[in-house]
Amino acid sequence: MDVTLENITRENFEAVIALEVASSQRDYVADNLYSIAESSFHPTYQPRAIFYDGKVVGFLMYESFHPHDRPPAYNIFRLMVDRRQQGRGIGHRAMQCVLDEIRAQGPFERIAICYVPTNQVARNFYASLGFQETGLSEETGEVIAEIRG
DSSP: OOEEEEEOOTTTHHHHHTOOOOGGGTTTSOOHHHHHHHHTTOTTEEEEEEEETTEEEEEEEEEEEOOTTSOOEEEEEEEEEOGGGTTSSHHHHHHHHHHHHHHTTOOOSEEEEEEOTTOHHHHHHHHHTTOEEEEEOTTTOOEEEEEEO
């Protein structure tokens, strides 16, 4: 399966913002246009287009923190695959790609994700990638899961 991550560019921007999740998933993920706009104000945000066989099929974004006295930490907080492309393993492969991208940057303290406690699909999905639940966010009530470096 040829899944790659690429920076958001003038050439792929329109395709990324045209992607849609299934109606049952709309409450779980922010709009891609909003996420891309948000990343322009946060230099630590890393938006990526997900390509499958050369075609834009998804979007993800992560954030990096680089404290001076510890290895960096990362939060993956956006992941979506277009509703017409779901069920093919693209999201799983895209997560493997972003984990590889992060690991290639060197030692890290943690990679974290969050999801709604009632989203059993997300719970199983992230556990299959090695994330372990560490608690609930006091701000959002979402489950926090991490891979420790």
